[in-house]
Amino acid sequence: MANNDNLIALVTGANAGIGFHMTQHLARAGIRVLQGSRDPARGTNAARQLNADGLEVDQLTLDVTDDQTIAAAVKHVADKYGRLDILINNAAIVGDGLPASQVSRASLLQTFDTNTAGIAAVTNAFLPLLRKSGRPRVLNVSSELGSTRLVNDPDWPHSNVAAAAYQLSKSALDMLTVLYAKELAEEKISVLSVSPGYRATGLSNGEPMPGAGDPSEGAAGIVAVALAVDPPTGLFFNWQGEVVAW
Numbered sequence: 001m002a003n004n005d006n007l008i009a010l011v012t013g014a015n016a017g018i019g020f021h022m023t024q025h026l027a028r029a030g031i032r033v034l035q036g037s038r039d040p041a042r043g044t045n046a047a048r049q050l051n052a053d054g055l056e057v058d059q060l061t062l063d064v065t066d067d068q069t070i071a072a073a074v075k076h077v078a079d080k081y082g083r084l085d086i087l088i089n090n091a092a093i094v095g096d097g098l099p100a101s102q103v104s105r106a107s108l109l110q111t112f113d114t115n116t117a118g119i120a121a122v123t124n125a126f127l128p129l130l131r132k133s134g135r136p137r138v139l140n141v142s143s144e145l146g147s148t149r150l151v152n153d154p155d156w157p158h159s160n161v162a163a164a165a166y167q168l169s170k171s172a173l174d175m176l177t178v179l180y181a182k183e184l185a186e187e188k189i190s191v192l193s194v195s196p197g198y199r200a201t202g203l204s205n206g207e208p209m210p211g212a213g214d215p216s217e218g219a220a221g222i223v224a225v226a227l228a229v230d231p232p233t234g235l236f237f238n239w240q241g242e243v244v245a246w
């Protein structure tokens with residue numbers, strides 16, 4: 001996008017980690033950001049940190065597994081702005097972190113509810129407002145850990161990770177990206193999967209993340225894709241802006 005003025009972006013799960021840093025980068029670029037958080041107190045705390053940095057954000061309570069909060073968030077954006085230009089589906093959980101032979105049904109369902117069904121629910125609810133944008137785009141924050149090609153490659157440094165619920169939910173999310181991209185192509189709504197790369201955040205539930213990079217750097221890479229002038233659709237971009245084969 002050549003001119004970021006007056007653009008409106010929503011980032012889900014933006015009170016911490018990559019989502020927080022994407023909110024910060026977008027706000028610094030002059031974009032009006034709706035900072036999604038499932039917990040109002042954590043959302044207020046995160047918004048205060050940005051305010052202290054001189055950045056204005058619009059704090060929005062949104063639990064991607066709760067249709068009532070999604071509907072209330074859509075109403076807020078409709079009443080206040082009348083459209084949405086950029087939707088970044090970032091909120092996710094890691095699940096129980098167990099390999100396929102040990103994963104529980106409960107963890108699979110909970111992780112899919114947040115990481116996959118939650119993204120479909122949020123995207124579908126915001127589609128009418130995205131259709132009112134001149135340059136609509138949806139970015140689904142995914143992970144290379146959902147790529148069957150990379151996970152099957154013994155030379156890929158993370159190929160030994162086995163967190164079945166999380167990885168399956170991200171593979172399904174990537175299919176969702178492709179399905180949306182095809183369905184919405186005529187309406188010129190760009191839908192992409194993006195990854196921040198391996199970053200030290202709360203996603204590991206306190207487990208050490210040796211060698212993980214700076215979350216702000218990964219977030220900046222995704223924001224650069226989000227602000228591309230003419231984004232393609234139906235592809236997976238890494239944080240360096242390169243297309244990753246699925």
Ligand SMILES: NC(=O)c1ccc[n+]([C@@H]2O[C@H](COP(=O)([O-])OP(=O)(O)OC[C@H]3O[C@@H](n4cnc5c(N)ncnc54)[C@H](OP(=O)(O)O)[C@@H]3O)[C@@H](O)[C@H]2O)c1
Nearest residue numbers: 013016017018038063064090091092143198199201202203
């Ligand atoms: N970190 C990495 O190495 C890495 C690598 C590849 C991809 N990613 C992806 O990057 C994205 C951000 O993850 P992160 O690393 O920043 O993890 P994080 O620090 O754990 O942040 C996750 C965010 O999602 C929120 N969230 C969880 N469930 C939610 C729900 N039901 N509704 C709304 N928000 C919810 C969390 O809110 P609470 O604070 O309330 O829990 C938190 O704000 C995820 O999609 C993840 O899969 C991360």
